[in-house]
Amino acid sequence: MSKYTIRGGNKIEGRLAIRGAKNSILPIIAATILNESVSTIHNVPDISDVYVMIKILESIGCKVKYEDGTLVVDSSNISSMEIDEHYVRKMRSSIIVMGAMIGRLDYTKISHPGGCAIGSRPIDLHLNALKELGVRIEEDDGFIKCFKDKLVGSTINFEFPSVGATENTMLAAVKAKGTTKIYNAAREPEIEDLQDFLNSMGAKVRGAGTNYIEIEGVETLHEVEHTVIPDRIAIGTYMVASAMTGGCLEVDRVIIPHMEPISDKLRAAGCNIEYKGNGLVMTPPKIIQAIDLVRTSPHPGFPTDMQAQLMSLMALSNGTSVFHETIFENRFMHCAELTRLGANIKYITENICMIKGVANLHNAKVKSPDLRGGAALILAALTINGETEVSNIYHVERGYENIEQTLRSLGAEILKIENLEKVKGC
Numbered sequence: 001m002s003k004y005t006i007r008g009g010n011k012i013e014g015r016l017a018i019r020g021a022k023n024s025i026l027p028i029i030a031a032t033i034l035n036e037s038v039s040t041i042h043n044v045p046d047i048s049d050v051y052v053m054i055k056i057l058e059s060i061g062c063k064v065k066y067e068d069g070t071l072v073v074d075s076s077n078i079s080s081m082e083i084d085e086h087y088v089r090k091m092r093s094s095i096i097v098m099g100a101m102i103g104r105l106d107y108t109k110i111s112h113p114g115g116c117a118i119g120s121r122p123i124d125l126h127l128n129a130l131k132e133l134g135v136r137i138e139e140d141d142g143f144i145k146c147f148k149d150k151l152v153g154s155t156i157n158f159e160f161p162s163v164g165a166t167e168n169t170m171l172a173a174v175k176a177k178g179t180t181k182i183y184n185a186a187r188e189p190e191i192e193d194l195q196d197f198l199n200s201m202g203a204k205v206r207g208a209g210t211n212y213i214e215i216e217g218v219e220t221l222h223e224v225e226h227t228v229i230p231d232r233i234a235i236g237t238y239m240v241a242s243a244m245t246g247g248c249l250e251v252d253r254v255i256i257p258h259m260e261p262i263s264d265k266l267r268a269a270g271c272n273i274e275y276k277g278n279g280l281v282m283t284p285p286k287i288i289q290a291i292d293l294v295r296t297s298p299h300p301g302f303p304t305d306m307q308a309q310l311m312s313l314m315a316l317s318n319g320t321s322v323f324h325e326t327i328f329e330n331r332f333m334h335c336a337e338l339t340r341l342g343a344n345i346k347y348i349t350e351n352i353c354m355i356k357g358v359a360n361l362h363n364a365k366v367k368s369p370d371l372r373g374g375a376a377l378i379l380a381a382l383t384i385n386g387e388t389e390v391s392n393i394y395h396v397e398r399g400y401e402n403i404e405q406t407l408r409s410l411g412a413e414i415l416k417i418e419n420l421e422k423v424k425g426c
């Protein structure tokens, strides 16, 4: 397995521009299935999840070209109605393809995504919404078969503002007969970006960004060109890297309302954040202030995808912080690894923990438990004198484009060790 070795102690500082959001490009790639034509998408991040989605599209007959951040998809011809189990197992968010497939075809079959490291991640809300739209669903042997007996606009009231269920419903409803009304929809910025993409191809979606979304079905969609929004979570991760190491960071191309839930917490930790033009400038805290309570919640609350990174920052604060993870039931696996680096963390319950800041962390060998947990360990390692080893970095590369080069360009001493055999060979 590849790993990073990191010699910490340098300030992480300078100027940064981050490409498109992972959690925006994945549903947008799925949406390219709907227009039976060409989609040109710019600002596409070079991350492994994007390659999995490209493989899925190619496996059903789409022609795909990805070069220098631009993805061109031609979905004129679809040759298969079934999504290969291999891809769904590799990346559970590929379940998002289901809504687009049934929006376009009379039938589709996809493997059940199952859970992942951070939780059981059921898809009941996705399936119930498709059933509301008239799709007949059969589940057996770990597969989901969707039959489009009819696809008619309907009223959907989500028990929980699930991001994925909202997106899957939007993808299916754009070509339904009549109007679909979604109540208690997710409000994440990535939902707004999906709406913009769909409307640019001729759909009629309104209300994304609020908890009420209305979709008026259309017969046909057309060619489209779109630029993906910047990745607020990747930007937030680098801001924490600078805050932890005492560096100043300038970030080009940010969308202020997308960043505010993250900036708000970093200000509470003592950072100064100014938005200038369409960028931001962050100056680090003189002393990292403890934040009494960090509770994750759906947007515009504090994002669960920043919880682990903020916990790394609080590991070096001047007091005690309590973290309450409300979105996923198993998203504290980085705690044990941070403790190996010298953090002082105590569990209160399985999704509430208390972290008492320490003066310094110390080096050790740690394993990335998942995407954001891995990022948090890298951030902690940047503050540690001596060499820290972070392994299982395939998790991190799913969601961060060239994190090694980016951190090095900001002053980090970080090296990727592909695997020992190869290194010896070179």
Ligand code: EPZ
Pocket: 022, 023, 024, 026, 093, 119, 120, 121, 122, 123, 124, 125, 126, 127, 160, 161, 162, 163, 164, 165, 186, 304, 305, 327, 328, 329, 371, 372, 399
């Ligand atoms: C999206 O996951 C993101 N992934 C996640 O980012 C993010 O953490 C999450 O939204 C919350 O913001 C992508 O966009 C690809 P949910 P998603 O449906 O859609 C429960 C990262 O690190 N639920 O809003 O799967 C579910 O179990 C990743 O980039 C049901 O119970 O999230 C969870 O507890 C991790 N039934 C909660 O809702 C359902 O049918 C939130 O899930 C659907 C969800």
